Amino acid sequence: MTVTVDAGTGAATELDPEVFDDVLASVRAFVRGKVVPLEEVIDAEDRMPEEIVVAAREMGLYGFTIPQQYGGLGVSVSQEVRLVTELGWTTPALRSLFGTNNGIAGQVLIRAGTSAQRADWLPRLASGALASFALTEEGAGSDPSGMTTRAVRTEQGWRIDGAKRFITNAPSADVFMVFAQVDVDGTDRITVFLVPADVPGITVGPRDSKMGQKGAASAEVFLDGVLVGHDAVVGGEEALGSGYRTALTSLAHGRIHIAALCVGMMERLLVEAGDQAAQRVQGGRPIGEHQLIAGLLADMQTDLAAGRALVAEAARAWDAGEDRSMLPSAAKYFCSEAVGRCADRAVQIFGGSGYMRGVAVERMYRDARLFRIYEGTSQIQQVILGRHVVAEARERLTRAGGAR
Template identity: 60%
Template sequence: MADTTDDTVSDEDFADVLSATRDFVRNVVVPRESEIMADDRVPDDVREQARKMGLFGYAIPQEWGGLGLNITQDVEMAMEFGYTTLALRSMFGTNNGIAGQVLVGFGTDAQKARWLDGIASGDVVASFALTEPGAGSNPAGLRTKAVRDGSGDEVAWSISGQKQYITNAPTADLFLVFARTRPADDDGQGIAVFLVPADAPGVTVGPKDAKMGQEGAWTADVGFDEVRVGDDALVGGAVDIGYRAAMTSLARGRIHIAALSVGAAQRALDESVRYAATATQGGTPIGEFQLVQAMLADQQAGVMAGRALVRETARLWLSGEDRRIAPSTAKLFCTEMVGTVADLAVQVHGGAGYIRGVPVERIYREVRLLRLYEGTSEIQRLIIGGGLVRAAQRER
């Protein structure tokens, strides 16, 4: 899949977009983090400001109403989003990422014309319905089924199955539903992806999941009971596009999650440095203690390494040099790194770091999920290790 947003936004224009985003994150959202956490929702006025800024469609091509940022620009945005509550990014993350990119990369022109303008404007919330009980990081295990029946103008697909942990499901207008049309065979995995309106008969959305962290970022189970859609709902008009679309979209999304991790790690580091410079023990700022300085140094090294890796990985994606091993490497390193940095941040804060309302306590809980979704760390290790071995074998 080509990165269709390449070279559409100049460096100068992007600098303005990034500056406005940083100002929004740090001066509008950061002061309201406690409110978002307590209410378990992003306030309507914050959502509306994000919508007006074009954040629901920053990675959607301009021809379809978005800002048209490419992947190297996307990661710079993600590092800003990661600096605050991850509920902000989650609100529009699926529109720009794993859901929106399936349509951008694999949808027909008619499907793009029908949905992408609404997705880019924020009028439509798109949700990526892949994960199931028993089929998460490996889509090959999907059990949701799509059966084609009828003839002539009455042809339809009937979709039945259960999805789990679906981001933005409670607010979704459109589900991109991955379903098996036949058993895997020599021709492919037999997985298709369908565009299913949230109000279609047979679609049920469960209650919001009660999670460890990421308050305000809503997920839920979604059920499909003989949901009927026409051939025009089959993404790309082909029954074997689903698996490739999922893998491509997830690989691109892994770079974004890595960048998000760097932003969260930077925030944890900044909070640690600020606390170490002002909090005292025995009248001495704790930042003057060498063991505290060592923790800060380890945090700084992780953040800098992660930022460099994310930027290089985005460059490799844009050039087409590496769209498999590098994204998994970046996600593995950066999501593990932010977990370590957040843990050190709590340690630097001492008892204060364990108190609800202190930013590093929230960060510690929030970033734990980053090692799980869009492919666990274990799956990334398999992709990386297996990919390296297969590449060496091909060269023999």
């Protein structure tokens, strides 16, 4: 059994490979046998059937990245991307059920929480309680420095006031990771608070009506005089002002996760488009034998192969502690753009029928569009990657004695 250890928690972060292979096979069978047949119902009704929710909980999908000591599966990032790729075969609403537990919200506690906070909440998340990541605001999305939600110290703890938007799973969340500005030695600095959903003063708005990803719930969250204890500061009060760094780390992990999801969707799109190209006849022969259609399929195949390799390398480098910034951004940027290209090509191969509701590639075309926005827009990834290139160049020139 190969085990790696997380430097922050000391917890095992890799599941026994044989056990993981069994988990992966079970997830694949579940996705393709149980969820895929319900895709049209999920899209039409904008809800996930309860039997799917129950099954996902029983399979341990609500806590596959949570360390085993807290009741999770404790997969490594390299294992996580393989599992998430399988989830990408079907509607993203499935992954959204438990994605924030394993991703941006759960990672806040795993990497930045106190031992008491982890012991209290991680077992709950692993067993099916829902966590939401409450960072985005009307004027603070890709750039959180414009955040207006504020926490003020009181005798009892902290009072939080503000509003968040586009918060995944907010309508059914059990706990929110709330990011707020705090006065730290005269300077506003972002801090994370662990806020149970049943605390007085929290109001969740109506479910957002979205272009795609039907069945995945998001909504605004309003905090009006929400009072939490001193122990609600994630990481303890010595961590005041460290919320920006915590957000960046959680988002970087989430970028690899989303990139893997895009790879899974590209795999499905290629199969759908390939089947159509092999079966549909025009001019007396299957359309896949026409060079221009073959070119579309070739581009899809190439995007998929490149995305799969990039995600695998990003996950390997993360597990090895070699790169937890540049490669996650590169993987998310490339794969989220690539899945959009693949969805567009798939609709083109289907022709008029690809524009009709009830056809998988039409739904996937709408679903894919969001990947270029959340966990940092494509433009934010470009900024991160560009800065990385310039920083490396400056370092190289300095070493060579030729800095300008």
